Amino acid sequence: MQIGTHILKNKLIVAPMAGVTDRPFRQLCKTMGAGMAVSEMVSSNSLLWGSKKTQRRADHEGEVSPISVQIAGADPQMLAAAARYNMDNGAQIIDINMGCPAKKICNVMAGSALLQDEQLVGKILDAVVKAVDIPVTLKIRTGWDKQHKNALSIAHIAENSGIQALAIHGRTRACAYTGTAEYDTIAAVKAAIKIPVIANGDITTPEKARHILAYTNADAIMIGxxxxxxxxxxxxxxxxxxxxxxLQAPEVSEIHHVLINHLHDLYEFYGEYSGVRIARKHISWYTKGLVGSASFRQSMNQLQTSDQQIYETNKFFSTLAEKGQRLSYIKEGE
Incomplete structure (x- = not known):
């Protein structure tokens, strides 16, 4: 898989997820085998570039290449400026968000709302590609709704604009994350254009990954x-x-080790107050399905300090170890 001059080590890419794909998470996924990880979306509004949130999202210190930064907005020149800003702050690939289904994004005609205006899509892509001398990629959905699937048309616009790779989530904006993703549209786009195509949506197992790569002939898959x-x-x-x-599922001891290191990275990156609160959702995700995790997760959300989180997390996993729990996950309640 190649994007511009960047040759990825494999076909696996971490999808951009608001509030999730911060630098600690991207680094962790790359360590665990991802070939690339795309950042949380950065607003194209220059008035926000001085905010702590935007500055953190532009912080790539120590991050493994290639560094891909997603930008979001609806104005071609503002997006072009955002692309230059992020390139100057270390981005090696610029990704344009035309896939987010969130109402607060679509209500300002950004994200997947842009799929309704193909002329504007073309203007945005042309402006951003011309603004930077690094590769530009695009993430879209199959269309606005099931009656208006225009991914194929958008794909041709992208290819003609100089986009270097196209990621497609197999749902429309109207679907949000409900139902199941479809891959026929992705396969059709892959057959029609020459630039790399990345398949995204409901890829949850190794078997599903292999199936989607074969079914769509995609160059890579994106996992969120x-x-x-x-x-x-x-x-x-x-x-x-x-x-x-x-591979054998990770043992509880490894889950414990990975989680603790992730927590420390979050505290260091965000500081004590924000780090503790952001850590809560990660703790919940890591422990879901482990013995006794439901009550643990409930109590964890009440803790206010990093020391408390670390202590209770260590205590929870120590209890599992004492019980001889070796498998990684079991059904809740067993």
Whole structure:
């Protein structure tokens, strides 16, 4: 898989997820086998560039290449300026968000709302590609709704504009994250254009990854929600694609180790107050399905300091170890 001059080590990419794909999470997923990780979306509104949130999202210190930063907005020149700003702050690839289904994004005609205006799509892509001397990629959905699937048309616009790779989530904006993703549209786009195509949506297992790659002929796959609390999914898929065999699920001791390191990275990156609050969702994802985790997660959300979080997390996993719990996950309640 190649994007511009960047040759990825494999076909696995971490999807951009607001509030999730910060630098600690991207680094962790790359360590666990992802070939690339796309950042949370950065607003094209220059008035926000001085905010702590935007500055954190532009912080790539120590991050493994290639560094892909997603920008969001609806104005071609503002997006072009945002692309230059992020390139100057370390981005090696610029990704344009035309896939987010969130109402607060679509209500300002950004994200997947842009799919309704193909002329504006063309203007945005042309402006951003011309603004930077690094590769520009695009993430879209199959269309605005099931009656207006125009991914194929958008794909041709993207290719003609100089976009270097196209990621497609197999749902429309109207679908949000409901129902199941479809891959026929992705396969049709892949057959019609020459630039790399990345398949996204409901890729949750090694078997599903292999199936989607074969079914769509996509150049790579993009994994989002399935990696939350399960960053080792990338090594599992890599191993399965290479050998046809499953890796053993991680033992509880490894989950404990990965989680604790992730928590410390979050505290360092965000500071005590924000780090503790952001850590709560990650703790919930990591422990879901482990023995006794339901009550643990409930009590964890009441803790106010990093020391308390670390202590209770260590205590929870120590209890599992004392019980001889070796498998990674079991059904809740067993």
């Amino acid at each position: 929600r399935a990696a939350q609390g399960r960053p080792w999914i990338f090594r599992e898929i890599n191993h399965y694609l290479a050998t046809g065999q499953h």
